[in-house]
Amino acid sequence: MSQPYSIQDDLRLPGFTGTVHLPGEAGYDEARRSLNPAVDSRPALIAEAQSVADLRIALLAARTHGLPFAVQSTGHGTHAPCDGGILVKTSSMASVLVDPARRIAHVGPGARWADVIAAAAPFGLAPLSGSAPSVGVTGYTLGGGLGWLARKHGFAADSVLRAEVLLADGRHVTASPASHPELFWALRGGGGGFGVVTSLEFRLHPVSEVFAGFVSFPIEVAERTLEAYRTWIDDAPDEISTAVVLKRMPGDEQTPAAVRGRHVVMLKVLHTGTAEEARRLLAPLLAAAGPALLDETRTTTYAATSMGGTPNRHMDMFDTVPGEVVSALVRAAEQAQTIEIRHWGGAMGRPGPDAGPVSHRATKLSVIVDTVVPGLAEELRPYANGGTFLNFLADPARTAAAFTEADYRRLREVKRAYDPEGFFRVGHVVPA
Numbered sequence: 001m002s003q004p005y006s007i008q009d010d011l012r013l014p015g016f017t018g019t020v021h022l023p024g025e026a027g028y029d030e031a032r033r034s035l036n037p038a039v040d041s042r043p044a045l046i047a048e049a050q051s052v053a054d055l056r057i058a059l060l061a062a063r064t065h066g067l068p069f070a071v072q073s074t075g076h077g078t079h080a081p082c083d084g085g086i087l088v089k090t091s092s093m094a095s096v097l098v099d100p101a102r103r104i105a106h107v108g109p110g111a112r113w114a115d116v117i118a119a120a121a122p123f124g125l126a127p128l129s130g131s132a133p134s135v136g137v138t139g140y141t142l143g144g145g146l147g148w149l150a151r152k153h154g155f156a157a158d159s160v161l162r163a164e165v166l167l168a169d170g171r172h173v174t175a176s177p178a179s180h181p182e183l184f185w186a187l188r189g190g191g192g193g194f195g196v197v198t199s200l201e202f203r204l205h206p207v208s209e210v211f212a213g214f215v216s217f218p219i220e221v222a223e224r225t226l227e228a229y230r231t232w233i234d235d236a237p238d239e240i241s242t243a244v245v246l247k248r249m250p251g252d253e254q255t256p257a258a259v260r261g262r263h264v265v266m267l268k269v270l271h272t273g274t275a276e277e278a279r280r281l282l283a284p285l286l287a288a289a290g291p292a293l294l295d296e297t298r299t300t301t302y303a304a305t306s307m308g309g310t311p312n313r314h315m316d317m318f319d320t321v322p323g324e325v326v327s328a329l330v331r332a333a334e335q336a337q338t339i340e341i342r343h344w345g346g347a348m349g350r351p352g353p354d355a356g357p358v359s360h361r362a363t364k365l366s367v368i369v370d371t372v373v374p375g376l377a378e379e380l381r382p383y384a385n386g387g388t389f390l391n392f393l394a395d396p397a398r399t400a401a402a403f404t405e406a407d408y409r410r411l412r413e414v415k416r417a418y419d420p421e422g423f424f425r426v427g428h429v430v431p432a
Helices: 028-032 052-065 113-123 137-142 181-187 219-235 275-289 323-332 376-380 396-402 405-418
Strands: 045-048 069-072 086-089 096-099 104-107 160-166 172-175 196-203 209-218 240-248 263-271 298-301 314-318 338-343 365-369
Touching: 028 045, 028 086, 052 069, 052 086, 052 160, 052 196, 096 113, 104 113, 113 137, 137 196, 160 181, 172 181, 181 405, 209 219, 209 275, 219 240, 219 263, 219 275, 219 323, 219 338, 240 275, 263 275, 314 376, 323 338, 323 365, 323 376
Parallel strands: 045 086, 069 086
Antiparallel strands: 096 104, 104 196, 160 172, 160 196, 209 263, 209 298, 240 263, 240 338, 314 365, 338 365
């Protein structure tokens, strides 16, 4: 009787130039780790790619042996394990080239936003990066990309101009409006289930200085602050992005003394105009909240701005925010570590005619909770719009909820055209 196939028997990816890790070898456990503590992936092989040729070797090996296949840059977007498969790491493929005259960046699949921000800043330009500079560019962008410049300039996916893609059959193609246009459409918000993106080209935007930071208030003013916020956002211009965060602050020495160990209401703000304009716009909201415990807002460079994010254990999206939602969130804050209520709208809700499948663009606010609070999901459900956002979606089984019905049908057509056998099946994947 033949023995079951074991990847260790005859496969170390001949011709692969990067490092290969097998179970039990030094470096395997470190390489398999993602940033999501809920995912304990145990691949049969981990390959650290150095080139597109390496990526193709790993892909074809997985295809030949019928193994699961996944690509990881930083591990931020890992929501499903690649057990028994080939996990490719692209961290070494982190090239960034900036064309300041055309306001364009060309990046490799392992680039992080910190790399792009640093390369663009000397020219007074900025990418549509996310809350943390350590996040990988490619996965973030394929999932839509909601950053702190999105109200002014749209989702990161909306700024993509072209992509180089390794397909399930090993072909390497260019996706753009003129070449493989349906694939190009799908990649701009439809996730990574259509191919391995080996490079991205996208627009940069003329943003140098911003007014940004945090203003913290006692938790006791949470309800009146949120009541004011849900009407204040109706007149907020595109230039200002905000979120209200109900947060238990750390008690360590790195936390400012005024809020150390306290439960606070924090206003997060980034404004692409002057400090004077920002303070004028914020005045009604600040007045409703009352005296601040700490004001950390300042004029700074976009490159020096770090807005921070909230780990997602629960997310809902809202087109309207009634008082019942406000009350539920204030009660939930008694149990949660962090609840972030973020304003959407602006350019995100005004897509161009050729925009990709980033959906639920009419969403007014999102709510992200970093703690499982019993009963909260049921309490919020009657008021939420039922959608979700791919970048923030922890459950791959709910991938369809990240798109409109029409976009999801079209995405399935693209999947059938480019990956009819469903080779790409790990994570947030649209089925054929």
